[in-house]
Structures are given as structure tokens and as C-alpha cells.
Amino acid sequence: MSEGAQQLAERAAAAMYQRDAATQALGIRLEAVGPGYARMSMRVRADMLNGHQTCHGGFIFALADSAFAFSCNSHNQVTVAAGCSIEYLAPGRADDLLTAEAVEQTVSGKTGVYDVTITNQDGRKIALFRGKSHRLGGAVADPA
Numbered sequence: 069m070s071e072g073a074q075q076l077a078e079r080a081a082a083a084m085y086q087r088d089a090a091t092q093a094l095g096i097r098l099e100a101v102g103p104g105y106a107r108m109s110m111r112v113r114a115d116m117l118n119g120h121q122t123c124h125g126g127f128i129f130a131l132a133d134s135a136f137a138f139s140c141n142s143h144n145q146v147t148v149a150a151g152c153s154i155e156y157l158a159p160g161r162a163d164d165l166l167t168a169e170a171v172e173q174t175v176s177g178k179t180g181v182y183d184v185t186i187t188n189q190d191g192r193k194i195a196l197f198r199g200k201s202h203r204l205g206g207a208v209a210d211p212a
Contacts, residue, residue: 074103076103076144077101077102077144078101079144079209080142080208080209081098081138081141083210084137084209085098091108091130094110095110095111095113096109096131096134098138101138101139102142104139104142104143104171104172104182105139105169105171106137106138106142107135107167107168107169107170108135108168109165110127110131110165110166110168111164111165112160112161112162112166120159121161121162123159123164123166125154125156127160128194128195129195129197131186132170132199133152133199135169136149136170136182136197136199137149139170139172139184140170140180142172144207144209145206145208146203146204146207146208147202147203149201149202150179150200150201151199152197152199152200154195154196154198155196156195157193157194157196158193159194161188164188165188165189166186166187167186167189169187170182171183171184178203179201179202180201181199181200182201183197184196184197184198184199
């Protein structure tokens with residue numbers, strides 16, 4: 069990995085995060101980014117619990133989707149989701165720190181595939197997410 073690619077990923081992530089009100093409102097933090105990679109975390113708040121007192125699946129999905137977005141935009145090319153799926157493996161609980169790690173599996177032309185693993189603070193797998201991306205063109209962040 070070239071240092072230029074890492075700097076580009078960091079610049080794209082900073083620009084995206086600044087404009088991403090949804091991710092910020094959920095308290096999702098960007099912990100690491102690199103070419104084709106992102107790691108984000110979210111603390112499960114009381115207002116994220118469902119009727120079973122576990123984290124609502126939509127919030128887990130949102131965390132995974134944000135990590136997917138930051139990963140697939142890390143090459144500084146405007147990229148959106150073309151489709152995604154999630155498998156829930158275990159419940160998230162109040163005050164859990166959930167971490168989503170997104171890894172690029174392949175990019176060919178305008179499409180890509182990314183896998184996201186969501187774990188809790190104990191390393192227990194909470195969910196597996198797969199996203200398919202589509203590049204629209206244009207830059208996420210202004211060139212340096």
C-alpha cells in the first residue's frame with residue numbers, strides 16, 4: 069500500500085464524515101480508514117433498544133452501512149450502495165460498544181463487493197453484512 073493511497077483514503081473519509089449528519093447523530097465514530105477499509109464504532113444507547121431490550125437491528129445495519137460507505141469511498145471516487153444484506157448472529161445490548169470492520173473484497177470497473185463484520189467489545193460477532201457498490205464518478209474530497 070502506498071502512503072499516497074492512505075492519505076487519499078484519510079482525506080476522503082474526513083470530507084465524508086464532515087457531511088454525514090446521520091452517522092454523526094448516531095454517535096458513530098470513524099476509528100480507522102485505509103484503501104478499501106474502514107473501522108467504525110457505535111455505543112448502544114437506551115434509545116436504540118427495541119421491545120426486547122436489545123439493539124434494534126436497524127441501528128446495527130446503519131453502523132455496518134456507514135463502515136461500508138467509508139470503505140468503498142476510500143479511493144476518493146463517489147460510490148454508493150447498489151445492494152446489501154445482513155445476517156444477525158447475536159443481540160447487541162445497552163452500553164455495548166459495537167465495532168464494524170469493512171473490507172473490500174473486489175472492485176471491477178464500477179462495481180465492488182465489501183464484507184463488514186460487526187462485533188461487540190468482547191469480540192463476539194453480532195452481525196455479518198455484505199455490500200455491493202457502484203461508482204458514480206467524481207471525487208469525494210477535493211484533490212490535495
